[in-house]
Amino acid sequence: MSTPVVELGRRAKAASQRLALASTAEKDAALLAAADLLVERAAELLAANHRDIAEAEAAGMDATPLDRLRLTDTRLAGMTSALRQVAALADPVGDVIGGWKRPNGLRIEQVRVPLGVVAVIYENRPNVTSDAAAICVKSGNAAVLRGSSTAQRTNAAIAEVVRDGLAKAGLPRDAVVLVDDPSHDAAIELMQLDDYIDCLVPRGGPELLAGIREHATVPVVIDGDGNCHVYVDASADLSRALDIVLNAKVQRPSVCNAAESLVVHADVAPEFLPRAAAALEADGVELVGDDRARQLVSAMGVATDDDFAREFLALKMSVAVVPDLDGAIAHINRYSSGHTEAIVTRDLDAARRFTQEIDSGTVVVNASTRFTDGEEFGFGAEIGISTQKLHARGPMGPRALTTYKYVVWGDGQVRR
Amino acid sequence: MSTPVVELGRRAKAASQRLALASTAEKDAALLAAADLLVERAAELLAANHRDIAEAEAAGMDATPLDRLRLTDTRLAGMTSALRQVAALADPVGDVIGGWKRPNGLRIEQVRVPLGVVAVIYENRPNVTSDAAAICVKSGNAAVLRGSSTAQRTNAAIAEVVRDGLAKAGLPRDAVVLVDDPSHDAAIELMQLDDYIDCLVPRGGPELLAGIREHATVPVVIDGDGNCHVYVDASADLSRALDIVLNAKVQRPSVCNAAESLVVHADVAPEFLPRAAAALEADGVELVGDDRARQLVSAMGVATDDDFAREFLALKMSVAVVPDLDGAIAHINRYSSGHTEAIVTRDLDAARRFTQEIDSGTVVVNASTRFTDGEEFGFGAEIGISTQKLHARGPMGPRALTTYKYVVWGDGQVRR
Numbered sequence: 009m010s011t012p013v014v015e016l017g018r019r020a021k022a023a024s025q026r027l028a029l030a031s032t033a034e035k036d037a038a039l040l041a042a043a044d045l046l047v048e049r050a051a052e053l054l055a056a057n058h059r060d061i062a063e064a065e066a067a068g069m070d071a072t073p074l075d076r077l078r079l080t081d082t083r084l085a086g087m088t089s090a091l092r093q094v095a096a097l098a099d100p101v102g103d104v105i106g107g108w109k110r111p112n113g114l115r116i117e118q119v120r121v122p123l124g125v126v127a128v129i130y131e132n133r134p135n136v137t138s139d140a141a142a143i144c145v146k147s148g149n150a151a152v153l154r155g156s157s158t159a160q161r162t163n164a165a166i167a168e169v170v171r172d173g174l175a176k177a178g179l180p181r182d183a184v185v186l187v188d189d190p191s192h193d194a195a196i197e198l199m200q201l202d203d204y205i206d207c208l209v210p211r212g213g214p215e216l217l218a219g220i221r222e223h224a225t226v227p228v229v230i231d232g233d234g235n236c237h238v239y240v241d242a243s244a245d246l247s248r249a250l251d252i253v254l255n256a257k258v259q260r261p262s263v264c265n266a267a268e269s270l271v272v273h274a275d276v277a278p279e280f281l282p283r284a285a286a287a288l289e290a291d292g293v294e295l296v297g298d299d300r301a302r303q304l305v306s307a308m309g310v311a312t313d314d315d316f317a318r319e320f321l322a323l324k325m326s327v328a329v330v331p332d333l334d335g336a337i338a339h340i341n342r343y344s345s346g347h348t349e350a351i352v353t354r355d356l357d358a359a360r361r362f363t364q365e366i367d368s369g370t371v372v373v374n375a376s377t378r379f380t381d382g383e384e385f386g387f388g389a390e391i392g393i394s395t396q397k398l399h400a401r402g403p404m405g406p407r408a409l410t411t412y413k414y415v416v417w418g419d420g421q422v423r424r
Numbered sequence: 425m426s427t428p429v430v431e432l433g434r435r436a437k438a439a440s441q442r443l444a445l446a447s448t449a450e451k452d453a454a455l456l457a458a459a460d461l462l463v464e465r466a467a468e469l470l471a472a473n474h475r476d477i478a479e480a481e482a483a484g485m486d487a488t489p490l491d492r493l494r495l496t497d498t499r500l501a502g503m504t505s506a507l508r509q510v511a512a513l514a515d516p517v518g519d520v521i522g523g524w525k526r527p528n529g530l531r532i533e534q535v536r537v538p539l540g541v542v543a544v545i546y547e548n549r550p551n552v553t554s555d556a557a558a559i560c561v562k563s564g565n566a567a568v569l570r571g572s573s574t575a576q577r578t579n580a581a582i583a584e585v586v587r588d589g590l591a592k593a594g595l596p597r598d599a600v601v602l603v604d605d606p607s608h609d610a611a612i613e614l615m616q617l618d619d620y621i622d623c624l625v626p627r628g629g630p631e632l633l634a635g636i637r638e639h640a641t642v643p644v645v646i647d648g649d650g651n652c653h654v655y656v657d658a659s660a661d662l663s664r665a666l667d668i669v670l671n672a673k674v675q676r677p678s679v680c681n682a683a684e685s686l687v688v689h690a691d692v693a694p695e696f697l698p699r700a701a702a703a704l705e706a707d708g709v710e711l712v713g714d715d716r717a718r719q720l721v722s723a724m725g726v727a728t729d730d731d732f733a734r735e736f737l738a739l740k741m742s743v744a745v746v747p748d749l750d751g752a753i754a755h756i757n758r759y760s761s762g763h764t765e766a767i768v769t770r771d772l773d774a775a776r777r778f779t780q781e782i783d784s785g786t787v788v789v790n791a792s793t794r795f796t797d798g799e800e801f802g803f804g805a806e807i808g809i810s811t812q813k814l815h816a817r818g819p820m821g822p823r824a825l826t827t828y829k830y831v832v833w834g835d836g837q838v839r840r
Binding site: 380403416 | 827
């Protein structure tokens with residue numbers, strides 16, 4: 009029997025009131041206890057995962073999702089390390105963000121506080137269970153987690169580790185709850201649990217996001233597509249540009265911060281593009297380009313408008329040649345999904361304009377797009393990477409799961 | 425002929441790109457020019473308002489909304505002053521909120537940037553037109569404004585003042601556009617203009633909010649109900665408490681930061697409640713209470729659960745007597761709309777617990793709830809008062825209309 013989603017929401021809300029007031033020491037103790045339990049119970053966790061894997065294999069799951077679903081000693085060590093890293097982060101709760109005094113003597117303080125209950129709907133990587141729980145606990149939020157049904161045993165075992173860690177630190181176990189009803193209806197119920205959920209972070213593909221758009225009534229922070237661009241400026245160091253483009257495209261093509269589009273300044277395109285195309289094609293990348301790109305690399309296919317707008321998540325890349333920096337900025341702001349865009353340049357003014365005018369959550373100068381990531385940013389882990397502008401943008405660590413309240417201190421002031 | 429909403433959105437989006445890069449001096453010059461024009465064109469503005477008023481009177485509008493619709497010299501002076509105050513505020517755009525270096529040498533900066541295009545749907549007070557435009561311009565956002573049809577001539581004249589101010593400062597006039605189609609369909613179109621609107625702030629009553637919940641697909645920050653509480657603690661200075669309760673309830677009962685509910689500690693209720701009831705009733709306030717309150721003030725009606733949850737916006741107040749601080753916090757967190765709650769106390773620990781445990785946007789110690797207001801907070805004006813937790817909470821000044829981007833500076837880093 010699975011627990012009704014509304015009951016899990018109710019429990020998490022109740023637990024969130026205690027967690028909001030928990031000391032940093034209590035929260036960190038819970039995360040460190042969970043890290044220790046993850047080590048202690050490795051065999052048990054791997055056994056639960058073996059059962060999920062066996063069932064998924066029997067059901068004919070493809071190699072790629074099967075690999076994502078699999079727990080290994082290395083992955084467990086990564087999860088343990090993330091729990092410890094998050095414990096070591098600064099606690100954002102209670103920070104005074106600002107404060108001032110009014111002419112009438114009122115003192116106004118803006119104080120950081122937890123959101124309350126954060127829900128995460130995610131697909132089959134089980135490390136999200138401990139990563140998301142860790143960031144929620146650190147920021148004083150209760151977590152309602154809903155992983156994929158194929159990872160249910162693995163996720164349940166990991167959630168139990170975190171819940172036991174909370175209990176060891178004297179915090180309520182229900183500060184982390186896992187939805188154990190694998191049905192689509194349960195997911196929709198979670199998206200509409202307005203009384204209990206303060207923020208929902210969906211992490212998944214287009215189907216999940218379409219479901220969110222159709223059904224969600226709770227506040228949502230979207231972890232959306234990454235149609236990431238690398239722009240090679242006229243002044244770029246071209247061998248550095250080649251390293252960055254190759255890394256951004258091929259080091260891990262299936263993730264959201266991989267590059268999907270290469271934009272090249274016309275002045276360097278004749279020298280750079282044939283070299284880049286040869287290197288990318290040697291790594292198995294299929295290129296599609298605009299007319300100017302195809303004049304320089306004849307083997308390249310035609311890029312449609314849809315290609316420029318697409319997150320391939322595969323060894324495919326669109327290529328555009330632009331007359332100048334303005335052209336690059338216009339092209340990128342037109343097609344980008346607002347995730348991450350990089351410029352390779354030696355020109356300070358070009359870097360300044362690109363970082364100011366590109367309307368994306370993360371803008372990178374002379375490095376790979378692949379660094380847009382909670383761990384690479386130093387957050388230990390991430391609850392997701394926001395591609396929206398409201399509330400939080402880019403990799404979301406503990407601070408992204410807080411809000412603030414104003415505290416006004418008076419001595420009898422009334423309004424005239 | 426009215427301009428299609430989508431066309432206004434397109435123009436505002438185009439203008440927003442220029443405004444996002446405008447200097448503080450340019451934006452302030454636009455606001456000061458608009459303030460001067462508001463003075464210069466006073467006769468013209470009052471004449472436009474007279475036509476709106478005449479039409480509204482002919483249509484049988486009640487005295488209260490008619491008063492809100494009316495422009496006067498005093499109100500024009502207030503609008504002018506708000507424009508100048510907003511010009512004098514710090515410009516939030518470009519502030520570096522945080523920054524750090526990673527072990528691989530990447531430097532990460534978190535930089536405050538405008539949201540882009542902010543839409544505001546509001547009811548018949550014309551000052552919102554200039555207040556909202558000012559805060560949007562100051563924070564580098566374009567504004568799409570949609571006032572009520574009854575104020576259309578007045579709003580159009582005010583919007584033209586701001587647009588002319590923008591032009592005088594060399595900024596695009598379309599950074600502020602007013603929807604001139606008064607139809608319900610036009611409002612719904614605005615709520616769904618995902619390609620152009622980065623944030624919508626609805627300011628209005630339950631009908632508008634129901635429309636938002638049903639139709640809005642753009643990101644929304646809710647300016648919602650204020651079911652505000654005043655809690656009189658056991659240790660309160662009772663004459664100060666009486667001043668604060670009276671001010672919070674009767675000084676302007678029709679606004680969102682007026683108090684709707686009085687909560688009294690049982691230890692002081694026998695002394696305080698009869699005094700407070702007499703004073704409130706002398707000011708015309710109808711009281712409804714729980715059993716314990718009614719034992720102390722027999723003339724009081726019975727408060728239903730709905731009364732405790734209701735924003736009366738009128739001379740009516742619910743009263744609860746609670747056994748202790750825990751009871752007060754539980755009662756308030758149950759019924760509050762998360763807007764503003766005040767405690768009157770001399771006890772430091774009670775103040776600390778109340779400010780920490782009350783889950784509202786603004787928590788006030790020893791002052792009236794009426795101070796939750798952009799101008800009273802020092803923002804010059806406000807775009808609204810958020811009752812949600814995501815993105816912004818409480819009175820929203822220019823900073824609430826910004827987001828951030830991460831700028832990552834490297835020298836060739838790629839991910840291994």
